[in-house]
Amino acid sequence: MAAPLTSSRLARVRTVAQDAMRGARWWTLLDLEPTLRADAEFWRDLWAPSLAIAAHKVGLKGARAKLDEAIDAGFHQTDLFEPELSAAFGADPDWAAVLERAKANVPAPPLRITAWPQPAPAAPLWLDRIQAHREAQLLTRLPRPAAGAWRTARDLLGWTSALWRHANARINAGDAVDVLEQVANGARYSCVEYSIVLAQALNALRIPARRVWLRRGDYHDGVGQGHAVAEAWIDDLDRWVLLDGQHGAYWADEDGRPLGLPELQARDRPARPVHVGSRQAIQDPALWSAYFAHASVSGAAWAPGGYVPVFQDGQVLETDRLLRDPAAAYPRLSDLAVGVVAQDGAPAVLIRPEHPYATGGAWNGEPIAAAQKGPPERRFTRALDRDPGEHKADLAALTPYGALASRELRWTAA
Structure with missing residues (x-):
């Protein structure tokens, strides 16, 4: 019975497999297949195509089967294994179709920000304030x-x-x-x-x-x-x-x-x-x-x-x-700068008002929670809606005199 694949053992196996790939020790890599199959993180995108190349190098029949298995599972990064993949399987009559199958596996981005506000370049703003x-x-x-x-x-x-x-x-x-x-x-x-x-x-x-x-x-x-x-x-x-x-x-x-x-x-x-x-x-x-x-x-x-x-x-x-x-x-002080941060592991936008006296931010007219780091009145975060489709939000800074002119943010989710 095989020993359980602990994290420390998995790390050692990965190191040995990587060294075998770099050193062209194909049989060493092939002998690790049972263990590498248990590596759910890298089997499809790294070990399966590598083992297909290794099997071809040593002349094993059915070498391409591991590549087909990886593509069926969603593998698409064929460029990472060139020119070895084409050298091994490029003569196959269906090779062009194989590459198209792999290319079709590329999923749509889960999230894409398509429009955001950006302040115009400006010299530093010096205000005449009393101490x-x-x-x-x-x-x-x-x-x-x-x-x-x-x-x-x-x-x-x-x-x-x-x-x-x-x-x-x-x-x-x-x-x-x-x-x-x-x-x-x-x-x-x-x-x-x-x-x-x-x-x-x-x-x-x-x-x-x-x-x-x-x-x-x-x-x-x-x-x-x-x-x-x-x-x-x-x-x-x-x-x-x-x-x-x-x-x-x-x-x-x-x-x-x-x-x-x-x-x-x-x-x-x-x-x-x-x-x-x-x-x-x-x-x-x-x-x-x-x-x-x-x-x-x-x-x-x-x-x-x-x-x-x-x-x-x-x-x-x-x-x-x-x-x-x-x-x-003359910076437009109703402008906003937008960044991207992780909030509870999910993408969120970080909004920085240009207005020096901003006291808050608004998202479609609703207050935005202050960020955890930095001066709380100058940075505001909001998680992006992940429901499939197109989304937009009107962003605005808040000052003691109310909301400033709004700026539009747009994104799509798959």
């Missing part, structure tokens, strides 16, 4: 957020513009809390300080924002060549919008749609300023539109005609990254 330990102090000074991101941003824009009357003084250091404390004592500051307060206030209320430096045409000489504003990603508009804290204004197109900086730079006529604060309205839109000629944002600058790194007073205009295309500085 974490100072954020609580800033929040106590801010208006309460509204139900939507755009309403909240407009409220903050109007609030910021009303804090003080513009002056050309500069604080030259500090953050939004420092500015607000000095303003409470009667200080007045320039556009730079408006941009600091507005950008950091927006981020504190979980609206991604950064500062923007605007410059007129030949800004390397003269006076009054620059202006500082802010810009924010607005969840419910699915876009970046430029916000002028000094004037309490944003710019809109002819249909009233709020505009971002690249759109303003591309226009051939001034956009319409829309005021939400109590400050005096911009009287000459063309004058202020001239500041859109050149720009940089936190972390990046672009200048298709060549970047001039010196401002009117000799100040060096530093930037972390020079870009040729401003689109690279």
Whole structure:
């Protein structure tokens, strides 16, 4: 009676069989057939075709029978055994049909992801945030957020513009809390300080924002060549919008749609300023539109005609990254990146929102469970439906202001 095929004995037999195949010790391999037949994992796809080749090598009759047996059981990887298989059986009159039989054994994939969202390439996103330990102090000074991101941003824009009357003084250091404390004592500051307060206030209320430096045409000489504003990603508009804290204004197109900086730079006529604060309205839109000629944002600058790194007073205009295309500085923060992971042994998708303040994910409008590893608010997993047929799901990131624009995922299951 044969000894039971324990895992350790099976491992030894596999090693001996592999060495016999490599060393062309065909009889050694053939003598192992009774044991190899018990190796359910590899019999069909490895040992049966190998034994067919070995039987042919030593001239045994019926050598091909083991190959036929393997094909009948579902074997299809004939290419792994070439040129030995064709050398052994290629002269058989039905060899072409044998290869077709094997090829027909290839099963349909159990699962195939056919469409998925992919974020566009973009430069790293630098937001102008107050230091974490100072954020609580800033929040106590801010208006309460509204139900939507755009309403909240407009409220903050109007609030910021009303804090003080513009002056050309500069604080030259500090953050939004420092500015607000000095303003409470009667200080007045320039556009730079408006941009600091507005950008950091927006981020504190979980609206991604950064500062923007605007410059007129030949800004390397003269006076009054620059202006500082802010810009924010607005969840419910699915876009970046430029916000002028000094004037309490944003710019809109002819249909009233709020505009971002690249759109303003591309226009051939001034956009319409829309005021939400109590400050005096911009009287000459063309004058202020001239500041859109050149720009940089936190972390990046672009200048298709060549970047001039010196401002009117000799100040060096530093930037972390020079870009040729401003689109690279404007990631679409409703985008999602999708990966694949195993969840309880089954395929699942791992969803990573691009939005820095994502608090969750949604799958066809339902919340997605957070992944076990990594920051829980930034990674979400969902197992893929394995029922036969075509499937799709609408994926979206969730923020404190609701669900962002959705992205489609498609897959098929056999």
